Amino acid sequence: MPLWLEFLVLAKKIIYNANVTNQKNFVVIAVSAQLESLFFTAMTNAFGKSHWQALIQVANKQQQGDYQSNAAFALAKQLQQSPQAVAEQLLAHLPTNDIIEETSISGPGFINIRLTPACVSASLINMLQSPQAGINPSQHPETIVVDYGSPNVAKAMHVGHLRSTIIGDALVRLLNAKGHHLIRQNHVGDWGTQFGMLIEHIIQEKLDLHSLDSIQELNTLYQASKKRFDTDEVFAKAAKERVVALQAGTPDTLALWQILVAKSQEHFQSIYNQLGVLLTQDDIRGESSYNDDLPKLIDDLEKHKYLTISQGAKVLFLEGFVDKDKNPLPMILQKSDGGYLYATTDMVTAKYRIENLKANRIIYVVDCRQRQHFDMLFAAVKHVGYADNSVRLDYVPFGAMLGDDRKPFKTRSGQVIELASLIDEAIKRAYDLYKSKNPDATDVQAMQVAKVVGVGALKYADLSNDKIKDIVFDWEQMLAFDGNTAPYLLNAYVRIASILRKADDQDGNPVSWLLESPQELDLAKHLIQFPELIDQLSIDLAIHRLCQFLYKAANLFHRFYEHCPILNANHETKQSRLKLCLVTQNVLHTGLNLLGIETLESM
């Protein structure tokens, strides 16, 4: 389905939703969808045509209005009239309603829309009473598989694993909030030739794996065996035989492999706990679990005559893929020596997710260097009919993490940075920062704050930029209290918490609002866009726009806070402002939670 059509379908769903709710108790769910509906009617009434879009969007000129419609331009061409004339007729045919305060036409034909206070407060009431700040559950919940994380057994997790883990976690939380059925899949690298050399090394050296108490020791072991494999031909031969033994399931070899896997899983879980991501042991389904299905896949594809033998390998040729000499580029599924490749595993995995897990949508959070692989994989899976049009396959590519020299982020000595030490440093820096601002704080308090701020800053720095771009790693920037950072957002949240603690006379009446100052209105009108933003993000997965939205919300709150006394205002105003604080808090808490970032009551 093309993107524009999906948006249209989505908008229709929201309209339906809003109408249903309106019959009960005048609760507005999505303002833009209501406007869309009103302008849709106006177009039909004025011109008798109904297949155009109302092109409603949040105004880019806030002085002129809250929302705008650009429909007049598209219509003008078809009707051979000037955009201004079309705009006038549209406004003349706008149905009576209680959400539009005033409209105006400006420029070449922009229609500006100002919302009524009643419309704004109705949305706020809804958000105040909703546990998720007004996020609507999807009308058509899907089963969505998210493939992310994917560390390797017998190796320490490093910076290269961070982005997939953080981004994947946020996407899972986002889609889960929309009421979809999420299946997390951690496609761990637990199989392949490297385990032959590692196990052979362990056996020859008579090492006791149970005595290993850190992943670093395993890492060292891996490097030692790799070195032997590359330099010692006798060992290399033995290692290759060991792979065969492993694949055949020889008991002693398999037992050692299982210990390696178990040790590694403990390590993964300790990192996931430190990071506060949702992944657990239950989400692990490594490459090895698809072994038995690899020959079956080849059989199946051969039976249906999809495979070609090329230079001794069994391959799939797909339309549109060419190599450097413009010859057809094959997707190799079985090597000439009979072995399988990751394309084979990925294809079996996709098949499993669609057929066994009943996935409607599969999201792969994998770095952008694998784009061509996923292009081919998706084309292949569709070509052979494992995925029909009802299944949506999304590749979510992301860029590299760079140091301040704009080269891949490494230690000063050029080593890969281990994730455990990176997280520790984030917490340490947050700890020192907190201590410098709060010298009287206890170590326990400081540590509590530092974990939330440090890890939150690490995640936010990753999520707040467009995923496809490389991110430049900068501790100073990510832990700054100014600008688009986690500490700034957390600070806004903490301030609200502080105010609400002090306000012991909240009347709890959700209905009456007094939104009078421009700062209050700006904040309110921004907040009510939250639910529809989440709807959009659940389709395009542009998670950085959530960060941008939350940053703006925190910024508008700070302005409101500076200009509008809350606790010292007269009773009615105070109650209204406290509720605005509550909605802001709800949005910040919900939004940060979707990003996988915890909140604090004080810092």
Next chain:
RNA sequence: GCACCCGUAGCUCAGUUGGAUAGAGUGCCUGACUACGAAUCAGGAGGUCGGGAGUUCAAAUCUCUCCGGGUGCACCA
């Protein structure tokens, strides 16, 4: 060589899928703490959207081309 991604203020980045005079933060300059946390707020300066051509009422956004940077290109994952 072919393909894909990126190029926006000194720096780090947005730009709602083609809409109005391109926006934030940071850094720089100027102001505001005897009011709910100044970890904040108010204001100023700062731009040939890499260059050029095209499509159209309208282009940072789409097309072509060139320049610069990155990544990937048959039996590793």
